[in-house]
Amino acid sequence: MGVEITATGPLFDGRAERAIQDAASDARDDVAEFAEEHVLTLMGGYFRHPTGYYESHIMTSRVSADVSLVHDQGVVYGPWLEGVGSRNAPVTRFKGYSHWRQTKELVQARGPEIAERAVQRHLPEMGG
Template sequence: MRLDVSTQSRGPLFDGRAQALANRYVDHLERQLADEGRNILLDELDRVLRTQTPYYATRIKVEDGNKITDSRVVYGPWLAGIGSRNYPVTKFRGYDHWIVTRDKLNARKRGIGERLLRRYTGRM
């Protein structure tokens, strides 16, 4: 008995389209997570700051598509409680807005990633 087997390698997995879509998915996911984190951070600032001036909130941005930053505002570390002028130098221990933002974003990231992935898997 003789058995001949032949295969053809074609389609998105073999011509690079799936890899390109996977890379686009990762970029899109990073940007979406950063945007969500920025929104959470702004909500947290509303929660912790009694008297707000818009300067600090307007400096919170997403840079490089995946980093949330306060644009190195000079009193940013003091607000976060990690500055040299925080406790024990003064009574002010800082706010927890960055920590709470991290925790809330970590809790939401899986759902965000799964919803976004559904858009891409059909094309792979």
């Protein structure tokens, strides 16, 4: 006497695992895109005489399989614009715009919601 069990479906044939990986990748990309767009929007509203140089150096880089980084490519006056440079107040009256800090706070608040939408898009592939 023997028992034969056949397991089929997304959970058993690898589709669910691929969908989970795709959802995680999409979530990371969506959150990074949101951050990049937000910091550029803030700069557009704050900068009084933009030349376009600094804004053109804002980009997103994937630093590892799990991490994307939105950055200014190390533009030398970036810390001054943010307000964390050695030439900000009290050395000068300019306190900076805090555009990166504001973006970080918003991403921390909205990131889970953005990631949840990415997961929801992939649920059908997971068999759910």
